[in-house]
Amino acid sequence: MLRRGLGVIWGGMKTEPRPTIVAVIGSVLWAAATVGTAAAIGYVTDQYIEPAVLQRQVEAAALWTVFGVLVAVLVVNVIGVILRRVFATVAGFNLQARYRRDVTRQYLRLPLSWHHAHPSGQLLSNAHADVEATWQVFNPLPMAIGVVFMLFIAGTMMVLVDPFLAFIGLLVFPGLFAANVVFQRFMSPRITLAQQLRAEVAEVAHESFEAGLVVKSMGREEEETERFRTQTHELRDALIQVGRTRGVFEPVIEAIPTLGTLAVLGVGTWQVSRGELGAAEVVQMAYLFSILAFPVRALGWVLAELPRSVVGYDRVQHVLQAEGSMHYGRATFADRDGPASxxxxxxxxxxxxxxxxxxxxxxxxxxxxxxxxxxxxxxxxxxxxxxxxxxxxxxxxxxxxxxxxxxxxxxxxxxxxxxxxxxxxxxxxxxxxxxxxxxxxxxxxxxxxxxxxxxxxxxxxxxxxxxxxxxxxxxxxxxxxxxxxxxxxxxxxxxxxxxxxxxxxxxxxxxxxxxxxxxxxxxxxxxxxxxxxxxxxxxxxxxxxxxxxxxxxxxxxxxxxxxxxxxxxxxxxxxxxxxxxxxxxxxxxxxxxx
Incomplete structure (x- = not known):
């Protein structure tokens, strides 16, 4: 599922390269600025805060320097966030629009015999819910790419500061991978069922609206209501199962980086007490892990969306690759007039x-x-x-x-x-x-x-x-x-x-x-x-x-x-x-x- 999900993402990136590249550049700027904030805080702590505490006085020039460093990092961060969010949204909605057009064009190309075998509610679901499910992953995707870049920079900085402390902190990532493997195994069948039930609910609703005269004239309002209630309750139960799975997975994703931060603080404090590490270095390491705690969730969001994306993509491809499209040649009637035989x-x-x-x-x-x-x-x-x-x-x-x-x-x-x-x-x-x-x-x-x-x-x-x-x-x-x-x-x-x-x-x-x-x-x-x-x-x-x-x-x-x-x-x-x-x-x- 992970490999197929990454294949769907890669296909989307190739389809919308320009906004995706700009969004990734923005995400990289944001990642660099975020990690740079930790480096800046470590630098400020070492060069200005510790000396000021020891001397019990603060110089104005030092304050302006601290302010300038933090503002510069903040400006780069804001620019990166704007580029990331705006162009990620552009890429995602462009993909949805493109695939909706492709699906509807395919509907027009396919013969009536194909349409007779596919309920209209399912076709509506393919063109709307399934397309949306396929490309919803593009909302958190650039941020997740930036997080990977951020983790690489942060990991390098941690190793340069203290290899042993970096090793302790980076143990969180095998934990994240293991949690994702378990999540994919449980989530995939639940997402597949939910998407199918969405189509069935749409089909029942469409039939009820189309047959409004029959329903009213035959007094079948209660029966149609019950039929719709049964389908919607099945969808509700399926979505609850999806929500429960997410509800277990997401806290685990959030807890793992926090555990890494606590481990770094504990080991770092012990090293400071032994004189093996400075306080500024521990602060820098702890801050790195604290700021990584939220961005790492973006990886969880992407991983959580992958099963839904794959299921939606498969359902859309079922339409786009459907056989039975009619062959057309190049003959014309030219300028023939009058009745046709x-x-x-x-x-x-x-x-x-x-x-x-x-x-x-x-x-x-x-x-x-x-x-x-x-x-x-x-x-x-x-x-x-x-x-x-x-x-x-x-x-x-x-x-x-x-x-x-x-x-x-x-x-x-x-x-x-x-x-x-x-x-x-x-x-x-x-x-x-x-x-x-x-x-x-x-x-x-x-x-x-x-x-x-x-x-x-x-x-x-x-x-x-x-x-x-x-x-x-x-x-x-x-x-x-x-x-x-x-x-x-x-x-x-x-x-x-x-x-x-x-x-x-x-x-x-x-x-x-x-x-x-x-x-x-x-x-x-x-x-x-x-x-x-x-x-x-x-x-x-x-x-x-x-x-x-x-x-x-x-x-x-x-x-x-x-x-x-x-x-x-x-x-x-x-x-x-x-x-x-x-x-x-x-x-x-x-x-x-x-």
């Missing part, structure tokens, strides 16, 4: 951890400028197929092509530039309507209103207090589900994609509104291809071709009337959709007449 060739895909493929041998052609509807029962693989078409996940085998270019060979960012997905579960940022449509890109009000018009969102947005500038709250909490879906659709339309993928993106709106949205898309479709996961007849009948899926396979495809006539499974499903829509319309009509 898409093609899947014998595609097979299984979700991570599952042996049975979700998509099996699907071959599908989506002509440029067409509207293709994916229809199938729940679990047929419709959403997975849309993710494959947009290369949100990579197929285990087979090929996905967009405009006759293999999706794996396209540059990073090429597909999002021409294709857009509107999912059933829409996400809204805690931002204005404009910000949620443009996602921070510059845009004219006219273009935003046009996208909202196509998505049938113009009417209710104009009624909002500040129109486009109305902040809709976290996850669009001030809007209904249908309104959120329409803004999400406007977000996609505003980008004028060449390929638009709708994954049941109008499920929360009324059928009449859905028909108006589809009509608007038909008007705007001259420049785009549409792939839609469809459940309603209005959507299905709009499509140029319908693809019917069952168990991850394409059972049949063709225009809606042809499939209705020749595919029994498709006919049964569509009739079920129609019956459900009729029942809903009947219920709605009864409610209006009551």
């Amino acid at each position: 898409s093609e899947l060739q014998d595609v097979v895909y299984a979700h991570p951890g599952e042996e049975k493929p979700t998509i099996t041998g699907v071959t599908l052609e989506i002509p440029a400028g067409s509207t293709t509807a994916l229809v199938g029962p729940t679990g047929a693989g419709k959403t997975t197929l849309t993710n494959l078409a947009l290369r949100l996940v990579d197929a285990d085998s087979g090929r996905v092509r967009i405009d006759d270019v293999d999706a794996r060979e396209l540059q990073l960012g090429e597909i999002p530039a021409v294709a857009t997905l509107v999912a059933q579960q829409t996400f809204m940022f805690d931002d204005s309507v404009r910000g949620n449509v443009t996602l921070g890109e510059s845009a004219s009000d006219e273009s935003v209103w046009e996208a909202l018009r196509i998505a049938q969102a113009e009417g209710f947005v104009r009624e909002l207090p500040d129109g486009l500038d109305t902040v809709i709250g976290e996850r669009g909490g001030s809007l209904s589900g249908g309104q959120r879906q329409r803004i999400a659709l406007a977000r996609a339309v505003w980008r004028r994609p060449r390929l638009l993928v709708l994954d049941d993106a109008t499920s929360a709106v009324d059928p009449s509104v859905e028909q108006a949205i589809l009509a608007g898309l038909r008007e705007a479709r001259a420049g785009m291809t549409v792939l839609v996961v469809a459940y309603r007849m209005a959507t299905i009948t709009l499509a140029d071709q319908v693809v019917y899926l069952e168990h991850g396979r394409v059972v049949d495809r063709g225009p809606h009337p042809e499939l209705l006539a020749r595919c029994q499974g498709y006919a049964d499903l569509v009739h079920a959709y129609a019956r459900e829509a009729a029942e809903r319309a009947a219920v709605a009509g009864q409610e209006e007449t009551q």
Whole structure:
């Protein structure tokens, strides 16, 4: 653990060399000034204090000399402390910022399949608590380096004053090393457990917040409170164990230098009584050990942080070295305009951890400028197929092509530039309507209103207090589900994609509104291809071709009337959709007449 901890520190020093070097220089100045204080006190005691005591008088010149020597040492000490603290803080926070950026960039590079296997609370903990734990050691580190330098100077001075007395005092360091070995053995597993429990607490909290509607509507407040209480109590108990271990270790670290000081005073007094050593030399030695007592704690702080740093570093590296990042080539769509075509060739895909493929041998052609509807029962693989078409996940085998270019060979960012997905579960940022449509890109009000018009969102947005500038709250909490879906659709339309993928993106709106949205898309479709996961007849009948899926396979495809006539499974499903829509319309009509 000690070797690995030093490796983490060395890596951090190489990453932030300039502030680390300045902090170490400041720490060396502080160490030299601190040891110089002992030498100055020994010198003053020998040259001025003892003669003044013997002569029973003090000269003004002697007082000014003493004052000047001590002030000079103090100034150097203060400069060293300022450099050490300021630049140690800079180095530590620079490392935290750098690694947080690296972790979040890696999150963006990793495919959805990797994210599906890692809870979001754990990912938050990796980016925050684990990064902080890794580099917290840089706060006491420069001081600890200065202490090593200080110990070298002090040890040399002690040996020059009296080798035997120096040997007695320096016995404290084997004791410090032995205490650290025992500490590392007990602390490492406790720190590992505590860091894991931090991630679990974050995950429970995140789930509870995300599922606030479910918790409230199902009356599960007490159960969620109990679940959170159980996790936090486990974390509390783990942190108490860490604190107890520190509570035993740190007093030992503090006591060992004090014992060294007492030993030096005892042996030194005995030597003075025998005439083998002068009082000034004993004072100098005792003062050296007294001023070393606090700085040596910095070594203890570093040693105490090392297990936490190693555990945090391992958890961060688990993310940074994760496999599954998607390969990107150098191909581009150049200046191609107009609707894009898409093609899947014998595609097979299984979700991570599952042996049975979700998509099996699907071959599908989506002509440029067409509207293709994916229809199938729940679990047929419709959403997975849309993710494959947009290369949100990579197929285990087979090929996905967009405009006759293999999706794996396209540059990073090429597909999002021409294709857009509107999912059933829409996400809204805690931002204005404009910000949620443009996602921070510059845009004219006219273009935003046009996208909202196509998505049938113009009417209710104009009624909002500040129109486009109305902040809709976290996850669009001030809007209904249908309104959120329409803004999400406007977000996609505003980008004028060449390929638009709708994954049941109008499920929360009324059928009449859905028909108006589809009509608007038909008007705007001259420049785009549409792939839609469809459940309603209005959507299905709009499509140029319908693809019917069952168990991850394409059972049949063709225009809606042809499939209705020749595919029994498709006919049964569509009739079920129609019956459900009729029942809903009947219920709605009864409610209006009551």
